Amino acid sequence: MAKVIALQQPSPYLARPGKDLNELLSTIENIYHIKDLDSLLEIILREARHFVSADAGTIYLVSGSKLYFSYVQNDTLIPAGSNKNRYLAGNLSIPINTNSISGYVAMTGESLLIDDVYDIRSSVSFNFNPEFDKKTSYRTKSILVVPLTTRDDLILGVLQLINAKDGRGNVVPFSMQDRLYISQFAQSAANAIEKAKLSREMVLRLVEMAELRDPSETGPHVKRVGAFAVELYDAWARAHSVPEKELLDTKDLLRTAAILHDLGKVAISDAILKKPGPLTDEERNAIKLHTIYGARLFLRSNSAWDRMAGEVTLNHHERWDGTGYPGNIPDISADRIELGPGKTGKEIPFSARIVSIADTFDALVSARCYKEMWEEQKAFKYLVDQSGRFFDPELVRTFIGITDTIRAIQGKYVDAQPTEHHNDIMHDLEADSLSIL
Numbered sequence: 001m002a003k004v005i006a007l008q009q010p011s012p013y014l015a016r017p018g019k020d021l022n023e024l025l026s027t028i029e030n031i032y033h034i035k036d037l038d039s040l041l042e043i044i045l046r047e048a049r050h051f052v053s054a055d056a057g058t059i060y061l062v063s064g065s066k067l068y069f070s071y072v073q074n075d076t077l078i079p080a081g082s083n084k085n086r087y088l089a090g091n092l093s094i095p096i097n098t099n100s101i102s103g104y105v106a107m108t109g110e111s112l113l114i115d116d117v118y119d120i121r122s123s124v125s126f127n128f129n130p131e132f133d134k135k136t137s138y139r140t141k142s143i144l145v146v147p148l149t150t151r152d153d154l155i156l157g158v159l160q161l162i163n164a165k166d167g168r169g170n171v172v173p174f175s176m177q178d179r180l181y182i183s184q185f186a187q188s189a190a191n192a193i194e195k196a197k198l199s200r201e202m203v204l205r206l207v208e209m210a211e212l213r214d215p216s217e218t219g220p221h222v223k224r225v226g227a228f229a230v231e232l233y234d235a236w237a238r239a240h241s242v243p244e245k246e247l248l249d250t251k252d253l254l255r256t257a258a259i260l261h262d263l264g265k266v267a268i269s270d271a272i273l274k275k276p277g278p279l280t281d282e283e284r285n286a287i288k289l290h291t292i293y294g295a296r297l298f299l300r301s302n303s304a305w306d307r308m309a310g311e312v313t314l315n316h317h318e319r320w321d322g323t324g325y326p327g328n329i330p331d332i333s334a335d336r337i338e339l340g341p342g343k344t345g346k347e348i349p350f351s352a353r354i355v356s357i358a359d360t361f362d363a364l365v366s367a368r369c370y371k372e373m374w375e376e377q378k379a380f381k382y383l384v385d386q387s388g389r390f391f392d393p394e395l396v397r398t399f400i401g402i403t404d405t406i407r408a409i410q411g412k413y414v415d416a417q418p419t420e421h422h423n424d425i426m427h428d429l430e431a432d433s434l435s436i437l
Contacts, residue, residue: 060094
């Protein structure tokens with residue numbers, strides 16, 4: 001009979017012999033400095049798995065009466081460097097009740113330690129759903145599941161670790177000491193997640209404000225652009241052997257900067273943004289100023305986050321060949337702004353070159369009331385055709401190399417029906433009017 005242990009949260013002061021408690025405390029300290037929610041979830045799950053040598057794991061977050069699969073890792077099924085699977089489960093959920101293992105933990109606030117999920121014979125209400133194992137030929141055995149509970153006793157979600165391994169790679173049960181350590185870690189992780197969620201919600205509120213002015217600037221669109229940008233950078237960074245800490249720090253900043261890339265449109269007149277007809281040259285130039293207005297919002301601080309957000313909002317419409325905008329401007333805070341000569345090549349900040357590709361691709365393949373969606377291959381071909389003209393050639397090649405991940409992101413963040421909007425500024429996309437995207 002498999003051992004099933006259901007216990008309330010243990011004392012955070014109990015330590016496990018044989019493990020480095022200082023390492024755990026250092027990890028707890030580090031996660032508090034991560035601002036981006038997705039980056040935080042990735043690191044929390046990775047560090048928890050590393051600490052107890054778990055082959056796989058899932059972080060579920062609570063929304064309403066359900067638990068949503070928010071982050072998934074599996075060393076056996078997901079090869080190192082492959083990121084598409086992290087997006088595949090994003091829309092899947094399970095109810096919060098005592099019928100499932102994770103639902104039970106979320107419902108009761110108890111942690112569970114199970115030696116073999118296929119041999120649960122204790123008198124418990126929950127059971128293991130083997131459907132995932134059947135579809136993937138994976139064999140789930142030992143499980144450790146703990147609630148993500150904040151200092152205010154709010155359960156934000158569940159951390160589930162699967163298949164502890166010994167030094168020879170054999171699957172073994174998790175220990176009681178594993179449970180003590182991971183429960184302590186989960187309490188700190190929950191507080192970090194709560195802070196990151198509040199930050200993400202504030203960022204998305206800014207996007208919603210922009211959406212009131214420009215219906216093309218939707219929540220799913222900016223989430224896709226943020227995810228595209230992060231995965232493009234991740235692939236490029238790993239190909240260039242960027243140190244792990246630098247890679248993670250950059251991803252932490254880049255997603256939010258990409259999400260806010262068009263925030264400056266809130267300063268553009270409705271008479272232009274919602275004009276029911278073609279724009280004049282003067283009106284097009286007025287829209288181009290959204291890059292300036294957006295960048296001005298991030299001049300008040302010298303933080304790394306503000307610097308990258310300012311880079312992206314100002315430069316994501318620059319083109320590799322110098323035909324983009326707003327160009328080199330001596331002082332973007334000046335009362336009167338005139339567009340300058342375009343930046344070229346690597347003069348354009350790296351973050352903006354990434355977001356330019358991500359934003360353009362999503363605009364092309366997304367349906368809008370003022371344009372038809374492009375076929376995926378046509379959009380990819382456009383990027384290739386404009387490589388070295390509009391876009392950084394190396395980044396285009398890297399983007400084409402992660403098509404499976406791109407498709408998975410599109411499946412996770414799906415648009416609602418386009419809202420009514422008559423401006424035809426994108427009708428002539430095929431005639432190189434992408435400068436207005």
